[in-house]
Amino acid sequence: MSITTMLSGRAAQTPAAPATDIALDLRGVQKTYDTPGRPEVEAIRHLDFQIRRGELVCVVGPSGAGKTTLLRSIAGLLDVTAGEVVLDGKAVTGPPEGMAVVFQEYGRSLFPWMTVRQNIELPLKEKGIPKAERQEKIDRALKEVSLTEAAEQHPWQLSGGMQQRVAIARAIAFEPSVLLMDEPFAAVDAQTRAELEDLVRSLWKHLGVTVLFVTHDIDEAVYLGERVIVLSNRPTVLMEDVKVDLPAERDQLTTRSDRRFGELRGHVYELIQRAKRGDRPDAPQPEGAGF
Amino acid sequence: MTTLLKRAFMLLGLPIILVAAWWFASAGSTSPFWPPLSTILEAFPTTWTMDRIVGDVFPSLARLGIGFALAVLVGIVAGTAIGLSPTLRALAEPVLEFFRAVPPPVLVPIIALFAGYTGWLGKIVTIALGCLWPILLNTVEGVRGLEPVLGDTAKSYQLSRWRRLLFVVLPGASPRIFTGARQALSIGVILMVISELFGANRGLGAAIVQFQRSFAIPQMWTGIILLGLIGVLLAAIFKVVENRMLAWYVGQRQIERGV
Numbered sequence: 001m002s003i004t005t006m007l008s009g010r011a012a013q014t015p016a017a018p019a020t021d022i023a024l025d026l027r028g029v030q031k032t033y034d035t036p037g038r039p040e041v042e043a044i045r046h047l048d049f050q051i052r053r054g055e056l057v058c059v060v061g062p063s064g065a066g067k068t069t070l071l072r073s074i075a076g077l078l079d080v081t082a083g084e085v086v087l088d089g090k091a092v093t094g095p096p097e098g099m100a101v102v103f104q105e106y107g108r109s110l111f112p113w114m115t116v117r118q119n120i121e122l123p124l125k126e127k128g129i130p131k132a133e134r135q136e137k138i139d140r141a142l143k144e145v146s147l148t149e150a151a152e153q154h155p156w157q158l159s160g161g162m163q164q165r166v167a168i169a170r171a172i173a174f175e176p177s178v179l180l181m182d183e184p185f186a187a188v189d190a191q192t193r194a195e196l197e198d199l200v201r202s203l204w205k206h207l208g209v210t211v212l213f214v215t216h217d218i219d220e221a222v223y224l225g226e227r228v229i230v231l232s233n234r235p236t237v238l239m240e241d242v243k244v245d246l247p248a249e250r251d252q253l254t255t256r257s258d259r260r261f262g263e264l265r266g267h268v269y270e271l272i273q274r275a276k277r278g279d280r281p282d283a284p285q286p287e288g289a290g291f
Numbered sequence: 292m293t294t295l296l297k298r299a300f301m302l303l304g305l306p307i308i309l310v311a312a313w314w315f316a317s318a319g320s321t322s323p324f325w326p327p328l329s330t331i332l333e334a335f336p337t338t339w340t341m342d343r344i345v346g347d348v349f350p351s352l353a354r355l356g357i358g359f360a361l362a363v364l365v366g367i368v369a370g371t372a373i374g375l376s377p378t379l380r381a382l383a384e385p386v387l388e389f390f391r392a393v394p395p396p397v398l399v400p401i402i403a404l405f406a407g408y409t410g411w412l413g414k415i416v417t418i419a420l421g422c423l424w425p426i427l428l429n430t431v432e433g434v435r436g437l438e439p440v441l442g443d444t445a446k447s448y449q450l451s452r453w454r455r456l457l458f459v460v461l462p463g464a465s466p467r468i469f470t471g472a473r474q475a476l477s478i479g480v481i482l483m484v485i486s487e488l489f490g491a492n493r494g495l496g497a498a499i500v501q502f503q504r505s506f507a508i509p510q511m512w513t514g515i516i517l518l519g520l521i522g523v524l525l526a527a528i529f530k531v532v533e534n535r536m537l538a539w540y541v542g543q544r545q546i547e548r549g550v
C-alpha cells in the first residue's frame with residue numbers, strides 16, 4: 001500500500017513508529033450523503049491513512065473534494081457510511097475528548113451573545129479550570145493571536161480576520177491533544193497569515209499536539225506540514241501522501257526560498273492539477289456500486 | 292439637541308394630535324355616551340382613587356403578572372423540550388396547531404366552568420393559557436433555528452447538557468422567545484379584561500363593566516384611558532428588558548444591515 005511506502009520513506013530520518021504511536025487511524029472511510037429528498041452525494045469513496053501522535057499533517061485537495069466532510073467525520077460530528085475513524089485506539093462515535101476544531105465557517109462558530117473573552121472561557125469552564133487560571137490562559141491565547149484589545153468586544157464587532165483569530169484563540173486556550181483546523185487562515189491578510197502559520201508551528205512544537213490542517217493553499221501546506229495528504233476530486237480517494245522532508249526549524253524567509261521547498265510545492269501543485277482534471281488512482285469501489 | 296427634540300416629537304407628536312382631535316371633536320357633545328374629553332378628565336381623579344387602585348387595578352395587574360409569568364416559564368421549558376426532540380415535536384405538532392387556532396377569549400367561559408367565575412384561579416388560568424401559545428411556538432422555532440455551526444462547536448468542546456442549554460440553546464432562541472413574549476403580553480392584557488367581564492366583583496375590567504351598567508359613562512371612559520396607559524407602560528417596561536437582554540442581537544442586526 002502506498003501509505004506504508006510513504007512512511008518507510010520518512011523512516012530514514014525518524015525511527016519507524018510503533019503501532020501505539022498512532023493517534024489517528026482512518027480505516028477504509030467512505031461517506032455518502034443521503035439527505036432525504038435530495039440526490040445522494042458520494043463525498044468520500046475510500047480513505048486509508050494514519051497520523052502519528054504529535055504529527056502535523058496538512059490536507060489539500062480541489063474544492064468540494066470532501067475535506068470538510070473528512071474533518072467532520074474525524075471530529076465525530078458526522079457518521080461515516082463505511083469504515084471507521086479510530087482515535088487513540090478507540091473508534092470515534094461522537095465528539096472525542098481533548099479535541100478542538102476550528103471550523104471553516106469561523107464567524108458562525110462564535111457565540112454572538114458572548115464577548116470574545118466569554119467565548120474562549122466557556123470550554124475552559126467545562127474543563128473545570130479555576131477562574132484565575134482561566135483568565136491567564138485566555139489572556140495568553142489572545143496575546144498569541146494579537147487580539148488583547150478585543151477581549152471585551154462581541155464577535156460581530158470584529159472583522160472577518162479577527163473573528164477567525166478568536167476561533168483559533170479559543171482552540172489553543174483549550175490545549176487540545178488533537179487540533180483540527182479547516183482552512184483557518186482563509187480570511188486573514190497575508191501578514192497575519194504568516195504570523196499565524198508560525199504560531200501553529202510553534203504551538204505544535206511546544207504542546208506536542210497532533211494537528212490536522214486543511215487548506216487550499218499549497219505553499220501553506222508544504223510550509224506547515226510534515227506530511228501533505230493530497231486528495232483527488234470527488235468521490236475522494238488519496239492522490240498521494242507526500243512527505244515534507246524540510247528541516248524542522250522553518251521560517252518564512254529561508255524555508256520558502258529553499259530549493260527543496262520549491263520542488264515539493266511544484267510536486268503538490270502538479271498533483272492538484274491532475275486531481276482537478278479527474279486523474280485519480282484506482283481505489284476500491286464501494287460495495288454494491290457496480291457500473 | 293435638535294435630534295432629541297425630533298425624537299420627542301416623533302414619540303409624542305401623534306398622541307398629542309389625537310388627544311387634541313378628541314378634545315375639540317367632543318367639546319360641545321351632549322350625547323350621554325360621548326361626553327366631552329374635559330368631563331372625562333375631570334372624572335379621572337375622583338374615579339381612580341387610592342382605594343380603587345388598590346382594590347381593582349392591583350388585583351388585575353397581579354393576575355396578569357402571575358398568568359404571564361406562568362406562561363413564560365411553561366412556554367420556554369416545553370418549547371425548548373419540543374424544539375430539541377424530533378420525537379416530541381412529531382407528537383406535539385398537531386395538538387399545538389389545534390390550540391393555536393382556538394381564539395383565546397373562547398377559553399374564558401370554558402375555564403370559568405371548571406375554575407369558577409369569581410375567584411382568581413380561573414382568571415389566571417385564562418391569561419396563562421392565552422399567553423402560552425405564542426411563547427411556546429416561538430421558543431420551538433427559536434430552538435430549531437439555532438445556527439448549526441454553533442451546535443457543532445458546543446458538541447466538539449464537549450459542553451455538558453446544562454451548559455449547552457443555558458449558554459447556547461436558550462440565548463440562541465432568545466430573540467424568538469422575546470417575539471413570542473411580546474405577542475403574549477398584548478394577548479394577556481386583553482384576557483385580563485375579558486376574564487373579568489363575565490363575573491367578577493373587583494378588577495379593572497369589572498369596574499369598567501359596572502360603570503357602564505350604572506350609566507356612569509365618563510367614569511367608564513376613564514377606565515378605558517387607564518387601560519390604554521397601562522398597556523403603554525407595560526410595553527415600555529418590556530422594551531427596556533428586551534433592550535438589555537437582546538443588546539447583542541440588536542447590535543449584530545445593525546452591523547449586518549450596515550447602519
Ligand SMILES: Nc1ncnc2c1ncn2[C@@H]1O[C@H](COP(=O)(O)OP(=O)(O)OP(=O)(O)O)[C@@H](O)[C@H]1O
Nearest residue numbers: 033035041043062063064065066067068069070234
Ligand atoms: N450535508 C450535505 N448534504 C449533501 N451533500 C453535502 C453535504 N455537505 C457536503 N456535501 C457535498 O459533499 C461534497 C464535499 O463537500 P465538502 O464540504 O466536504 O468539500 P470541501 O473539500 O471541504 O470543499 P471546500 O474546499 O469548498 O471547503 C460536496 O460535493 C458537497 O456538495
Ligand SMILES: [Mg+2]
Nearest residue numbers: 067068104182
Ligand atoms: Mg470545506
